[in-house]
Amino acid sequence: MCLIFLQKMLLIQQQRSVVDVYPPARRLVQLAIIGKFRPLNDQEAKEWEESRQAVIRFEWKKARLFNFMYMARISNDWQWFSELANEYKELTKHIDN
Numbered sequence: 001m002c003l004i005f006l007q008k009m010l011l012i013q014q015q016r017s018v019v020d021v022y023p024p025a026r027r028l029v030q031l032a033i034i035g036k037f038r039p040l041n042d043q044e045a046k047e048w049e050e051s052r053q054a055v056i057r058f059e060w061k062k063a064r065l066f067n068f069m070y071m072a073r074i075s076n077d078w079q080w081f082s083e084l085a086n087e088y089k090e091l092t093k094h095i096d097n
Contacts, residue, residue, distance in 0.1 A: 022095060024054035061091055 028051040031044055040048060065088045072081035 022055065022058060024051040024058070027051045028055060058091075062088070065091065 027047060031040060031048045031051065034040065034044065035048075065084055069081055069084045069088070072078070072084060
């Protein structure tokens with residue numbers, strides 16, 4: 001059961017881009033497009049840095065969870081795996097579906 005959950009999560013991650021679903025990533029792309037046509041103003045530059053840092057933190061947390069989930073799976077610790085899966089759901093609950 002837990003293995004199926006992990007496979008579904010990995011499949012979902014492969015099918016959609018973080019830019020499509022994570023608001024700071026979406027804003028980062030918007031600012032990158034604006035920046036191609038004109039220099040960013042002070043507020044936009046601040047938003048750029050905040051969005052960039054938010055995306056980096058989010059991706060590191062997600063990678064950490066996936067690594068721990070893999071460790072739980074290979075050690076057959078399904079209770080730990082379940083706890084990590086719940087933590088992953090909590091981390092990604094703000095993502096559009």
